[in-house]
Every structure is written in structure tokens, then in C-alpha cells.
Amino acid sequence: MSSNKSISWTDNIKYVIVGILFGIVFVKAEIISWYRIQEMFRFQAFHMYGVIGSAVVVGMISVWLIKKFNIKTIEGEEITFKTKPFSKGQVYGGLCFGFGWALTGACPGPLYALIGTGASVIIVTLISAVIGTMAYGILKDKLPH
Amino acid sequence: MLELIKQPWPWYVAGPLIGLTVPILLIIGNKAFGISSSLKHICASCLPVKSSYFQxxxxxxxxxxxxxxxxxxxxIISVTFLSNPAPIDLNPKLVSELESYNITNINNMVPMQIFNWETLFSLKGFILLVVGGFLVGFGTRYAEGCTSGHTIMGLSTLQWPSLVASICFMVGGIIMANFILPLILSL
Known part of the structure; x- marks a missing residue:
């Protein structure tokens, strides 16, 4: 680990660009809308199911193509996939996140986009999410996994 | 063209674009799509927490x-250059339910009548904005991912634990939205 490695702005600008495009999709498809999330959890509209479902299908096909044709990164590196081992956290933590998602109408990505759209009070929600993350870090060893 | 972009985008445009984020991030830098981990990096870089989790x-x-x-x-860009003044097209059932909680202004992305600085200091606003945010941060780290990391990236790479997590996200959301949130909005 090279902890003294400085942060390169030129290496990271590409992620800002992808983030911008992603944020625009979030806003224009109303994925950051509290109302669309309420419709989803009440089974009152197909919209969010269509968004998530088609995103998963496109993601799956893309990953399959990358593996099948052994596609490399633009720098010629082998693309690696990490496995996510099962833990009880996926159940307990998943339920906690579900509660929070329905309350705030936002998963972490939309929080950033919402602040950008001018919903300034969401800054408090983001800070609270950071505190929640910190609480998990402190309590981690005491929680069932 | 700009007029078309300003309209709300249908799911079959937005969903595939979000799905494409997976191969784009892999190809430009071998990065696994995920957003909630940013909260962990904010903690590790900005907060003086001793926990080994942030080391x-x-x-x-x-x-x-x-x-x-x-x-x-x-x-910022969407709201400045691409905004659409028409109100959101919602299921009438939801509109009338929200009216019963005095949520009548549905012009923004969030109900501005409760998502504002004044309401933040009421019990209702505190639960929605502060407790809700806490649960998002705590829950996504405990589950090791959110909608992007588990539901999209995890399912795309056929990880069954991500399916378990995604089902739990939905179950939690359905319970909250249908059985608990109505009580909170009635406060």
C-alpha cells in the first residue's frame, strides 16, 4: 500500500464525468423522487421496477460479455470481480436500509443528486447517513454477522 | 432534441443507462459499481474514529x-438546464393518500412541505430526515452494499447474497411505507 500516493485529479476526472451522467439519469427518470419510491413500495407504479429490472438485465449481459470475450480495461488490465460472501448483515442491515429508503425516499446515490437539485435539508440526511456508517464501524464486532 | 431530454425519461431509457454504468466503470478503471461505500470513505478520511473498520x-x-x-x-446540471416544469405524474391513489397527510404540493422531487429546515426540528421531520438517513448509512454498511452495489452490481455478477440483500431492502421498504410511514406522516 502506498499511503503517501497523492491523489491524481487527471486519473479521477473520468469518474466525475460518469457520475455527472449518472446523476442526470437519476433526476430525469425521477429515481430520486420520494414519490416514485413511495409508489414502488406500495406497488402503485411499474416505473421503478422497470428501471431496476432493466438495469440488472443490461448489467448482467455486460458482465457476461466482458467474461466471455475477456475484455480488458482501457489500460489493458484484466477485469476482476469480487465475490460477496453471505453474512446475516445482508438480512438485518438490508431491512434497516429498506426502512431508511422508504422514510427518506433515497438510497445513497440519490442523496447526493438531491442536494445538487437544491433540496438543501438533505445535507442533514447525508450527514446522518455518515453518522450511521460510523455507528456501524464502532458496533461492528458486537453485531451478529 | 433538448425539449425531448427535458421530458421525464421512461424506465426503458433510464434502466439500461444505469445498467451500462457497470461495464463503463469496469472498463475505464476496473471499478465495481457501488455508491454506499462512499459513506465509509468519508468516515475514514474525515472523522477521527478509532475503529479498525475505518483503518x-x-x-x-x-x-x-x-x-x-x-x-x-x-x-445541479439537471435542475439548471434540463428541468421540466410539469408536475410529476403520480398514481391518483398515492396523491389522495398524501392529501390526507396534508401533503398537497407535489411539484418537487421531495415533499417540500415536510422536507424543509423548519420541519427538521419537529418529530415528523426528525424521523424522516435524521432517523431515515441514519438507517440508510447504518443499514447499507451492515448489508455491505446498497441498491447499486447489491441489486445492480451484485445481481449482474450473479452473487446470491446480493439477491438476499435486495429482497430484504424491498421487504424493509414495503413494511415501512405501508405500515409505519402512515403513522409518522400523521404526526
Missing amino acids: YNWKEEIWNIFFVFGIFLGG
């Missing part, structure tokens, strides 16, 4: 902070 080289993960900063900029 790692966050600089190696800094791309994630640039990515979420981009999402924030995307929000």
Missing part, C-alpha cells in the same frame, strides 16, 4: 468520492 488506505478508493461528487454535479 484502511482510503486514498486507494478515492475514485468513489469523485464519482459521487459527479452525481451531485449531475443534480
Whole structure:
């Protein structure tokens, strides 16, 4: 680990660009809308199911193509996939996140986009999410996994 | 063309674009799509927490902070150049339910009648904005991912634990939205 490695702005600008495009999709498809999330959890509209479902299908096909044709990164590196081992956290933590998602109408990505759209009070929600993350870090060893 | 972009985008345009984020991030930098980990990197880089959970080289993960900063900029750009003045087209059942909680202004992305600085200091606002945010941060780290990391990236790579997590996200949301949130909104 090279902890003294400085942060390169030129290496990271590409992620800002992808983030911008992603944020625009979030806003224009109303994925950051509290109302669309309420419709989803009440089974009152197909919209969010269509968004998530088609995103998963496109993601799956893309990953399959990358593996099948052994596609490399633009720098010629082998693309690696990490496995996510099962833990009880996926159940307990998943339920906690579900509660929070329905309350705030936002998963972490939309929080950033919402602040950008001018919903300034969401800054408090983001800070609270950071505190929640910190609480998990402190309590981690005491929680069932 | 600009007029078309300003209209709300249908699911079959937005969903595939979000799905394409998976191969784009892999190809441009071998990065696994995920957003909630940004909250962990904020903790590790900014907060003086001693927990071993935050003892790692966050600089190696800094791309994630640039990515979420981009999402924030995307929000600014959409609202400045691409905004659509028409109100959101909602299911009438939801509209009338919300009216019963005195939520009548549905013009923004969030109900501004409760998502504002004044309401923040009421019990209702505190539960929605502060407790809700806490649960998002705590829950996504405990589950090791959110909608992007588990539901999209995890399912795309056929990880069954991600399916378990995604089902739990939905179950939690359905319970909250249908059985608990109505009580909170009635406060």
C-alpha cells in the first residue's frame, strides 16, 4: 500500500464525468423522487421496477460479455470481480436500509443528486447517513454477522 | 432534441443507462459499481474514529468520492438546464393518500412541505430526515452494499447474497411505507 500516493485529479476526472451522467439519469427518470419510491413500495407504479429490472438485465449481459470475450480495461488490465460472501448483515442491515429508503425516499446515490437539485435539508440526511456508517464501524464486532 | 431530454425519461431509457454504468466503470478503471461505500470513505478520511473498520488506505478508493461528487454535479446540471416544469405524474391513489397527510404540493422531487429546515426540528421531520438517513448509512454498511452495489452490481455478477440483500431492502421498504410511514406522516 502506498499511503503517501497523492491523489491524481487527471486519473479521477473520468469518474466525475460518469457520475455527472449518472446523476442526470437519476433526476430525469425521477429515481430520486420520494414519490416514485413511495409508489414502488406500495406497488402503485411499474416505473421503478422497470428501471431496476432493466438495469440488472443490461448489467448482467455486460458482465457476461466482458467474461466471455475477456475484455480488458482501457489500460489493458484484466477485469476482476469480487465475490460477496453471505453474512446475516445482508438480512438485518438490508431491512434497516429498506426502512431508511422508504422514510427518506433515497438510497445513497440519490442523496447526493438531491442536494445538487437544491433540496438543501438533505445535507442533514447525508450527514446522518455518515453518522450511521460510523455507528456501524464502532458496533461492528458486537453485531451478529 | 433538448425539449425531448427535458421530458421525464421512461424506465426503458433510464434502466439500461444505469445498467451500462457497470461495464463503463469496469472498463475505464476496473471499478465495481457501488455508491454506499462512499459513506465509509468519508468516515475514514474525515472523522477521527478509532475503529479498525475505518483503518484502511482510503486514498486507494478515492475514485468513489469523485464519482459521487459527479452525481451531485449531475443534480445541479439537471435542475439548471434540463428541468421540466410539469408536475410529476403520480398514481391518483398515492396523491389522495398524501392529501390526507396534508401533503398537497407535489411539484418537487421531495415533499417540500415536510422536507424543509423548519420541519427538521419537529418529530415528523426528525424521523424522516435524521432517523431515515441514519438507517440508510447504518443499514447499507451492515448489508455491505446498497441498491447499486447489491441489486445492480451484485445481481449482474450473479452473487446470491446480493439477491438476499435486495429482497430484504424491498421487504424493509414495503413494511415501512405501508405500515409505519402512515403513522409518522400523521404526526
